Amino acid sequence: MSEEKYIPKSKLGQWFDSRLPLLTLSHHLQAYPTPKNLNYWWTFGGILTFCLITQIITGLVLAMHYVAHVDHAFQSIEHIMRDVNYGWLIRYVHANGASMFFLAVYIHIFRSLFYGSYKSPREVIWIIGLLIYILMMATAFMGYVLPWGQMSFWGATVITNLFSAIPFVGESITTWLWGGYSVDNPTLNRFYSLHYLLPFLIFGLVILHIWALHVPGNNNPIGIDVKKNRNETMPFHPYMVMKDLTALLVFIIIFLWFVFFAPNVLGHPDNYIEANPLVTPAHIVPEWYLLPFYAILRAIPSKLGGVIFMFSAIFILMLLPWLDTSKVRSAIFRPIYKKLFWVLVFVVILLGYLGAKPPEGIYLTLSRLATAYYFIHFLILLPFLGRYEKTDPLPQSISDPVLDKPGVLEKVKKAASAYEGENVGSFK
């Protein structure tokens, strides 16, 4: 938080600000001190905000033309693609936007894992972030049902059926979710309604996420606390705004490359076949961003067990600030954690790959191993490491030259003493 009290210059501004401090807020957002050593991995917060707003705006326009009815949904999508002015563009931005949103959120989450951004005092930011992530998955899943293609229908059937694994009340819950005895028109209608609602809940949580961030301020690649009076921070505007904008443009170029030149590679061809409850597709697969969890679900031999493990895989992350007992935040100074981090990245990608494959033979064995490793990483390795890992010495500040290269510090010290000596001499 900016230390100095902000007072608007104009009389009107002062009058207004003392009644509703919007100008103070605006000033705070501009002056918000950010560590000067933030790298480009820190630009994904801004990118994600852009993604959310893009999804809301394109979604709003699509909702003007979409018809949520089992007999018309698929047709109305084709109407949007063909007859609505630039409907194809809006729909492709929305559909690929979902994928890009998840791409960015995964980078954002793994950045947090690498640099220990979830650790004290940022646990609440982390937990709000995970809530956003969970809502995102729910929103994306329901959005994927709306075109009412084969994957929409069968994906919805598989996922809603998961709840039937709950003992005693499972069947009733599933019927309640469906609004009937199978995925049908009532299901489509409520999914549409919720798909419209959830993004605004996400928006609210994003505000809380940013608010919670602005209390302790940003973590940074070195992971030590920034001393605000030592010229180690720069105001958010214009420095971070310009850096975020640069990264955002690179992101948009990749995003639009998909939209214009490969708009369907991230989707499944079967979703261009209208939903048919009588024909089951050969392989029912969710969108790519849900595949790791799908692999965990299928790795467990019992249905209830699979559901429990799948949800635990997400909720275990909520406990991460307490499972990781190391006081050192950044993986740069944690030689073993750094390796484990990359193993985890690999295991999650592997799980994603396995989620797209049929659960048999080598795929099943591998997904069991990878699932086991995923939980071992968080439940055993991290608590153990915090106690026994020998971390590298931390620099005194983020401006410390030790950051640039090892050994530089010694040289600087030598040079400094020589310089000081000279100076002291010259004073006499």
Place this chain on the structure above:
Amino acid sequence: MKEKTLDHLSNFINKILIIFFLSAIPCVAFSEEKSANLIENKWSFDGIFGTFDRASLQRGFQVYQEVCSGCHSIQHLSYRNLAEEGGPEFTEDQAKAIAKQFEVIDGPNSEGEMFNRTAKLSDKFVKPYPNVEASTAANGGAYPPDMSVLAKAREGGANYIYSLLLGYEEAPVDFDLDDGVYYNKYMAGQKIKMSSPLDDDLIEYSDGTQATTEQMAKDVTTFLVWASEPHLENQHKMGFKTIIYLIILLTLVYLSKQKVWSRFDNKKDSKNEEDTFDKVEEIVTQYEGEDPKSFK
């Protein structure tokens, strides 16, 4: 002692890493399970500058009209689309003449009666059967899929349709085929209920092109790709312009960012100088006593 254990642990982790990467190899090796590799054709609409070959689209429409449309509908195309930019680009009169060949049921009129009239540009392509059930019943229990988005609804897209059209073969001797089922090496399970639809010189192209099976397969595939993505050309053109624009914008923004950041770096330097000056002053005060004037 403790450090040694940690070294061992570190080595162990390295090994795990290697094992994990090696384990990826069987995954890749096992993933080759397709029935037959599709014929890879070079399509004019591929790539970021891809456009449709007008003549091929017009011929493809003719193939659809004379061969496919007996069973397959294209319910999302309208006759007006045939005259629109980026499509086969028939003249409006040609498109009107095409529409006129069909009858649609309209109504109810002011007496409450449904009536037949000839199709107009604004009408959707008339379906061969009134509904899916009728179409299924007439085709031996297999529904001939609507072709509106067929090219997007199959793995392999254009190459798949092209390959399938050319994939009819004599079934191997030990292969069990029921009546009305045909052997096609590109179909999942190699069984297809559509008999080979194309044959050399099956139709006579109005532009005089030799109607070989390959030619017709190519033309009708092109037509079907356009049918499932009628704005493809516009999409490519717009995409190219947008990306060029964004690259220029990115360059400018990046340069501005560098400029803005250099301000901070300079400020930092001057601040450092100030700091040094403060330190020097401090030392000097120590030497010279509290009176700063004597410093001179």
